[in-house]
Amino acid sequence: MRRVGFLACAETLPGSAPRRGDAFEHDLEVAALRPAFADRGMDLVEIDWRAPLADFDGLAAVLLGTAWDYQDSAAEFVARLDALAARGVAACNPPEVVRWNLDKRYLRALADAGVTVIPTKWHDDPGRAEIVAAMDAFAVDRVVVKRQVGAGGLGQHSFTRDALPDEGWRMGRAAMIQPFLPAIESEGEFTFVFIGGQFSHAVQKRPATGEYRVQSLFGGAEAAHYPSEQDLATAQAVIAALPFADLLYARVDMARLPSDEPAVMECELIEPYLYPDQGPELGERLAEALVERLELARLQ
Template structure:
């Protein structure tokens, strides 16, 4: 049996149809793709967050749009009860093409997102505390990562100067991440990366359940290889 492990698939958001077609082609040849094409297809569009919310996961409030302009941003601020929002691509990765607007610094009248998108309230905890990543292998917690933005930025990705450090979650925080994992409509995931952020009430909410990009922060989880190897071997057996 052959197995393909996804690696550095960080431009799939610009070629989603081609990317998914390639995975389906591999699967049709009897090659195991991990995570499987049906998982990738579901996970490629961030509208899956609505399904997670319906299944009981704590999520960040969001409005989903086929495209967005200045009027949509203003409407989102009113409906979400905030003066500060972030607009993200529904099919996107790495914070690319992301925008932040405030009531005092709105988009220009002619601005358009140009992609299917979601609009969420900006959460100050991303600057004050950072974002948390929980890495699971074969359904079991492997390690945690705390990601903080560079000074005068809010994006936590290293591309923008973000800093990453090992993180040992509390029992409560880990339970919150496990609840998101349990809410996923799939079993037998080789890996899952649950990215979460602190809400004003102190609870963690899922920002992304990353099942595509396999960057699982080995620097912060030195036992990752020892966990992944037998899990892959089991699928090859």
């Protein structure tokens, strides 16, 4: 039986303490994948991405899974994927995809390719002045400040003209400033999951009352979503605009601009949660797509 690693981190692996508040998502995803993988002769092995390299010997491939602390050790994470590749362990998605997707400046490349993305100001280390300037440029009274290398809504800030940061406040890292979208409160965000380049399922994610972040870590709620043909076509166009073909998985997150046009918030190609509860065929689809890739690699 082929052994396939599911990369996680200490805060998401079962038995670790304390686990993250959203570690239950790790359990849900593994529970959805493991039986489908077993049916196709694959044993899914949960493993910390920081484990000794020898622990990865014998794995046919690794899925990037719930390595949800990578953003604080990005160089180390990519170096680990390179080291695994050197030992003959393929990563899904591969290191070149991770390098491209690590920094949210990939949104610029998507915009250049004709994709509608949320208007963004990019700064090496924004402070109060840059936040006010962004509000003026966007003609809004509220913005969201995000890490350029970040995940899970962690380290974000939202400011209004009536509640600006202190004069001496700095983000302390490269960041992006975007207008707050009122649609986040009214309808939330929409996620489109693709497996092997094909649409799998969609999810509507709503924030908790008084919150703007939709992740479960902040009380967000998810429900299955059945997109219109137009919205699905928009998400498919995002996949087509990526500089990579034949990705094992991809997740497109969008929200509506005031014009009602859907805009890309993120195109997650590294370690996205793939919402198995809203996509009951996820395990079968991912297992089948991975088998095809492993067979192709064996024949080459």
